[in-house]
Amino acid sequence: MNWNQDKSVKLSLVCVALFALILSAADLAVILFLRELVGHDPSVTDAGSIFISLFSWRGISLLICFLLFSIIAWIALAQLYLMLMNLRRNNVFVAENVRRMRIASWCCFGAAFLGLIAALLCIHEDLAFHLPVLFCLALAAAFMGLIVRIVKNSFEAAIRMKDELDLTI
């Protein structure tokens, strides 16, 4: 198979599309996901009781956390998609890509912060089993943000070097 840069960028685009699909599915399943999170008792089938359980202060807080997380994830995915489109046009070391990476990096840090908030909301004996997952998620998001930030710093240095090289006659 003749592998080249264009195919690599296409593969990255497919991965971004895949993540977008996963995120869409998570968005659609948010209510069910939240019911599990708030520890809804399955024996309660009364619609009114389920409604109260879902819209308790903890349920609403977790719903807000998830919605904010979803918005942040969509913003990060959009930045990655637009950056990949720039790469396809051979616009690699440009200020626009640095800006997109900065936004993606802050999105990762934002997701980490929301993960911590969600973990704090789950410090409850019924929901404590979610704690390790949420802490790991927050840690992974923060680490990803750090990686993206370092790549962004490298891009900034590369742009400075390119400008200098372009203006060397």
Place this chain on the structure above:
Amino acid sequence: MEIIVNIDVMMAKRKISAGELAERIGITPANLSILKNGKAKAIRFSTLIALCRELNCQPGDILEYKE
């Protein structure tokens, strides 16, 4: 402090056009314009040698240090 590029002065003295000079030293007219307007960040020795050869001058005639 800065380095002033006096290529236009030397070009006027030698009565040579920018296009002709660019062609003789093997750079594009756009790059010669960058050099003339003082926008360049650096100049290669090979470019300086070619400029001195074609303008029949010394590097000091082209480049000037100003406080």
